[in-house]
Amino acid sequence: MSADPRLSDHERALYARQIRLPGVGEAGQLRLRDAKVLILGAGGLGSPVGLYLAAAGVGHLGIADPDKVEVSNLHRQIVHGFDTLGLPKTISAAEALGEINPGLKVALHPEGFTVENAAALVARYDLVVDGTDNFATRFLAADACVLGGRPLVHGSVLRDSGQVGVFLPKSGCYRCLYPAIPDAASVPTCADAGVFGATCGVIGSWMASEVIAILLGRRTAPRLLLVDVAAGSTRLLALSADPACPACGKAPSIRSLEKTAYAPPACPTPFPMSAAPLEITVEEASRLLAGPTPPVLIDVREPDEFAVCRIEGARLVPMNTVAARLAEIPQDRPVLVQCHHGGRSMKVTQFLRAKGFAQVSNLQGGIEAWSLRVDPKVPRY
Ligand SMILES: [Zn+2]
Structure with a gap:
């Protein structure tokens, strides 16, 4: 803690525009100073x-x-x-x-x-x-x-x-x-x-x-x-x-x-490199899935959710089983990970990339976005 429990006039002038912000005030500025x-x-x-x-x-x-x-x-x-x-x-x-x-x-x-x-x-x-x-x-x-x-x-x-x-x-x-x-x-x-x-x-x-x-x-x-x-x-x-x-x-x-x-890796860098985008829109996914080399679609929701609705061709691998089932996920072709809204699947996407699966992307918005924007016949829940 600082010896002086109050701001000086100089400090009040210096941080005036910050102190007036909601949630800052003199008390907040003192917290920052300490x-x-x-x-x-x-x-x-x-x-x-x-x-x-x-x-x-x-x-x-x-x-x-x-x-x-x-x-x-x-x-x-x-x-x-x-x-x-x-x-x-x-x-x-x-x-x-x-x-x-x-x-x-x-x-x-x-x-x-x-x-x-x-x-x-x-x-x-x-x-x-x-x-x-x-x-x-x-x-x-x-x-x-x-x-x-x-x-x-x-x-x-x-x-x-x-x-x-x-x-x-x-x-x-x-x-x-x-x-x-x-x-x-x-x-x-x-x-x-x-x-x-x-x-x-x-x-x-x-x-x-x-x-x-x-x-x-x-x-x-x-x-x-x-x-x-x-x-x-x-x-x-x-x-x-x-x-x-x-x-x-x-x-x-x-x-x-x-x-x-x-032990440091051979060369420092922020991410495993991937040419695949981190996220793919449902429109782009629809085009890719209908194309000549469709990505493998992994659905990481729970079985009861999968029973309610699914995207045709999706393989069910619930999120909490992914780490134990890595061998089922291909490394040599694009993989698209999907869940309900895109949150769980993003976590799995990041996990797989950290494990060296460079061609993995997340389906942005999940099956909810798919239902709203690609195929309204897929029930929402
Ligand atoms: Zn932790």
Whole structure:
């Protein structure tokens, strides 16, 4: 806690437009001032996260990043500049953040976020925000936050899409969504992937908004936002805890951070690469299913729902059986996953992609949208 329980006149002037927002006020601004946030990665996502948290008056920021600023970073890592090329990113970022908020206290962790320091670092902060670009660190952050009882805001980007996950203690975690680190073989090389800097800005700004919302006590449930800038679409999914989760489930297998559990893949990247779109509209699905090489349609609803209605040709694989029935899902042809409204099937789609099934897509809107827009003979329920 800060020694001074009130805002100074300077702080009131500086944050006047924010303090007047509903749910903020002087009390909210004080909460932000007293908060300690650990930022993992001072890169494309960490840049906007750090800049907006500093500008919003979050009082204590930790920056963990072992890298130095390179010229190829600058198109997206806007906290750095030509004048800091070659410097450790922690120092470069701290200089920029200090200019935005001279009262900010910044702790530098140039050793990065490692198995050795993860638990101690997490314990020092109220919240962790992960903008790193590799699966090993991402899973390490997720597990360290579960074990340390800290909220985690996760973000990732690829090309012109990305996602933001909000995970709160005792209400599900990153591994509920992605149980295991993907195989290196399912991960593309760095040269294959690319990203627009502005997309990092979109996702990073959203991450900062979520951090502030958590600090102000405005988030009570975990959620996942999917953003496709090219399509101009966003999708917000409510997340639920998985009782079988290896990190936060009823009988967790992850009880400590072990070095061997976070072997980095061959090359860091946000997602397993897939040429297939993450989601397909019911109109497009109808066209594909009637085409010469139709996708395999997997219905992940429960048997009683399947009995009410189904899309012709769909195979029933209820969501809670998918992990045990992976062998039934083809890897060599397109797969379309479907449920009632598209929520459960999105979770399965993400799960299968993390398992290396690159050609899996979600049917947007599920069988409800199919009934409304493609085949009204399919009953709704
Ligand atoms: Zn979990």
